Amino acid sequence: MKLSYILEMKEPQNGFFQVTMDVEGVSEDSVLVTMPSWTPGSYHILDFARHVRLLRARSKDNEPIDIQRKDKSSWKILNGNYKNFIISYEVYAGELSVHTSHLDSTHGYLNGTSVFMYIEGYKDQSLELMVKPFGEWKISTGLEKTGDNKYRATNYDILVDSPMEIGTHRSLTFSVDGKEHEIALYGRGNEDPDQLLQDTKKIVESYKAQFGNLPYKRYVFIIHILDNQGGGLEHLNSTTIETDRYQFSPRKKYIEFLSTVSHEYFHLWNVKRIRPTELMPFNYKEENYTTLLWVSEGITSFYEWIHLYRTGIIKEDEYFKHLMEYIRFYEFLPGSKYESASDSSFDSWTKLYRPSPNNINSYVSYYLKGEILGFMIDARIIEHTNGQKSLDDLFRLLFEKYNRDGKGFTEKDLLASLHEVSGLDFTPFFSKYVRGVEPIDFDNELKRIGFKIVRSYAKNEDDEVKEKAYLGIVCGVNNSKINVEGVIENSPAQKAGIYPGDELIALNKFRFSERFLKNIRSDIKARKVDNLIEMKPGEKAIIHAFRSGILMNFEVTLAKAPYDNYEVINDPESDENRMKFKEKLIKG
Numbered sequence: 001m002k003l004s005y006i007l008e009m010k011e012p013q014n015g016f017f018q019v020t021m022d023v024e025g026v027s028e029d030s031v032l033v034t035m036p037s038w039t040p041g042s043y044h045i046l047d048f049a050r051h052v053r054l055l056r057a058r059s060k061d062n063e064p065i066d067i068q069r070k071d072k073s074s075w076k077i078l079n080g081n082y083k084n085f086i087i088s089y090e091v092y093a094g095e096l097s098v099h100t101s102h103l104d105s106t107h108g109y110l111n112g113t114s115v116f117m118y119i120e121g122y123k124d125q126s127l128e129l130m131v132k133p134f135g136e137w138k139i140s141t142g143l144e145k146t147g148d149n150k151y152r153a154t155n156y157d158i159l160v161d162s163p164m165e166i167g168t169h170r171s172l173t174f175s176v177d178g179k180e181h182e183i184a185l186y187g188r189g190n191e192d193p194d195q196l197l198q199d200t201k202k203i204v205e206s207y208k209a210q211f212g213n214l215p216y217k218r219y220v221f222i223i224h225i226l227d228n229q230g231g232g233l234e235h236l237n238s239t240t241i242e243t244d245r246y247q248f249s250p251r252k253k254y255i256e257f258l259s260t261v262s263h264e265y266f267h268l269w270n271v272k273r274i275r276p277t278e279l280m281p282f283n284y285k286e287e288n289y290t291t292l293l294w295v296s297e298g299i300t301s302f303y304e305w306i307h308l309y310r311t312g313i314i315k316e317d318e319y320f321k322h323l324m325e326y327i328r329f330y331e332f333l334p335g336s337k338y339e340s341a342s343d344s345s346f347d348s349w350t351k352l353y354r355p356s357p358n359n360i361n362s363y364v365s366y367y368l369k370g371e372i373l374g375f376m377i378d379a380r381i382i383e384h385t386n387g388q389k390s391l392d393d394l395f396r397l398l399f400e401k402y403n404r405d406g407k408g409f410t411e412k413d414l415l416a417s418l419h420e421v422s423g424l425d426f427t428p429f430f431s432k433y434v435r436g437v438e439p440i441d442f443d444n445e446l447k448r449i450g451f452k453i454v455r456s457y458a459k460n461e462d463d464e465v466k467e468k469a470y471l472g473i474v475c476g477v478n479n480s481k482i483n484v485e486g487v488i489e490n491s492p493a494q495k496a497g498i499y500p501g502d503e504l505i506a507l508n509k510f511r512f513s514e515r516f517l518k519n520i521r522s523d524i525k526a527r528k529v530d531n532l533i534e535m536k537p538g539e540k541a542i543i544h545a546f547r548s549g550i551l552m553n554f555e556v557t558l559a560k561a562p563y564d565n566y567e568v569i570n571d572p573e574s575d576e577n578r579m580k581f582k583e584k585l586i587k588g
């Protein structure tokens, strides 16, 4: 069987890609073609088939071939005696995000699963792709090039795991380990391209030091510089990252951007080559449930900051400040008491990408819990091996074992590898903290590396530390309207009857403005919590709010707010050995 695709963008301003599949030598008299329902790395159903139009099939001598609908994402091609035939369709690409495709007069961005269909039973078939770019547009992709705008993939997975940026974008290149790395930049903002190149190179070198080599021939960073957007998606030997136009300075914002670069890059090992068995092979038609996204995503989040430290981009105190902010957030979230890391991973399809006001009280993301588990596991490996081994060794071992076998790893495999590296049986740990929701004693966790947590209230603008009062609401701000998006369980707001969806109007008859709010976590700008710095616990507050257009008022008795500032200091009871453990954790 021979399979080749042609990709065209005849009138990019209309937003449609034209795809032609040339099929030769099938043995069946009918085949099923399917458009994926999701894209690996974004664990939610997107139903890309809804953007398909003009699906046609014809013989090589242009005789039409009948097609039947099979289900929402598949079509049956009734090719009969024709063993060679052509399938063609158009697909609308109107959404610019890392998990969709976009085509307009400025560029084409292609995320393979939302453009290319596959033939059931032939996903392992090697294939060729010819791209006909619009005008003088050029192509940046991790796909293996065989000629002018011609590419080859050993199977469908690789085709769709190689996004393409097509247009007049800038390309920066650097080399590590004799391998070419390209940064394709679509859009402009306050970036400094030289700085970006140097820092990206440092990140690549840092991971190379962890693993010893780079398991690809070429790597491409596609970066979309946009208004108010952020995110990233990992691929086999490339990644797509979208960032706000003004994310490249000041330094604090730039570090957040670089942490995404670091995160997506580490995925080339963790999840792309060290993959949970349920994601191997991908079933593109429906949900692929796994309980291990806390490893694939959460531990990737753990490493993204560790490697920023190892590159020298951030200092040790900045790393621990980040970790403390995540620990503070975990302790603040009531949901962390209810959802385990395993369930959170499994529920990705219905929870992470489908936020509900209830999430705050019932859910914790596998990113957050996984990052914390990464830290806890690392500290235990280091402690138990007296500083000889760390999580780095676990990942080297997982890569060695599961990159090649094509089966992926299970939770049992992970436990076996953890035992092999540390000599410690992690089964009880998994029961408590991975499958269970046992409260985490963070003071004890930090002691393992010679630190002590100091919890307090953040200083106000006069540099004073004062006890704070709180309502317990989580809000979003939209066109200066402040809407309640969640109410913390057992908080004063919940007791008084404030409900998600309420539009906050006034506090003690003063306009409810952003003055009373702050970011829920230092790196999350879209969600706020109340921050009533001028009020005291025990005081009464009258809240006015609209609910479905009706003005309501609530009398709330403010309570003592949770501490909002966590810091680490050296544990006075600790010994020098523990300080070495800390060095091992951050330096590897």
Ligand SMILES: [Zn+2]
Residues within 6 Å of the ligand: 234, 263, 264, 267, 296, 297, 300
């Ligand atoms: Zn990720």
